[in-house]
Amino acid sequence: MEKQPANSVASQLVISDDVIASVAMNAAKDINGVGKIVQRPKDIRSVVEIFEGALKYVEVSSKEKTYTLKIHITIKDGEKIPLVAAEVQKAVKNAVQGMTGCVVSKVNVCVANVEITEKRT
DSSP states (O other): OOOOOOTHOOOOOOOOHHHHHHHHHHHHHSTTTEEEEEOOOOOHHHSOOOOOOEEEEEEEEEEEEEEEEEEEEEEEETOHHHHHHHHHHHHHHHHHHHOOOEEEEEEEEEEEEEEEEEOOO
């Protein structure tokens, strides 16, 4: 009996974009300073295709087995946007790569809003 290479199973594995988007969402919402994960704005692609589930919130694109993600978030009042966005990028990249074995080349974080909790005087 011939032994198969250790990576032969992984090379046949297909992970849906919805799963990758879901992993990204869960990683991002655990970051301090992130208010919500919000729906991505409508674009020509979303008009043609009906997105459901996590793909409404995270845009996933792939090229040659490398993924680029775009996630839309709100930031809690008083948080430093660049620091929170950098933490989201790091957490999302590590989570997706760790759970799926897929290479993530880029995580774009779009800050859609700042959640103001109290009136300022």
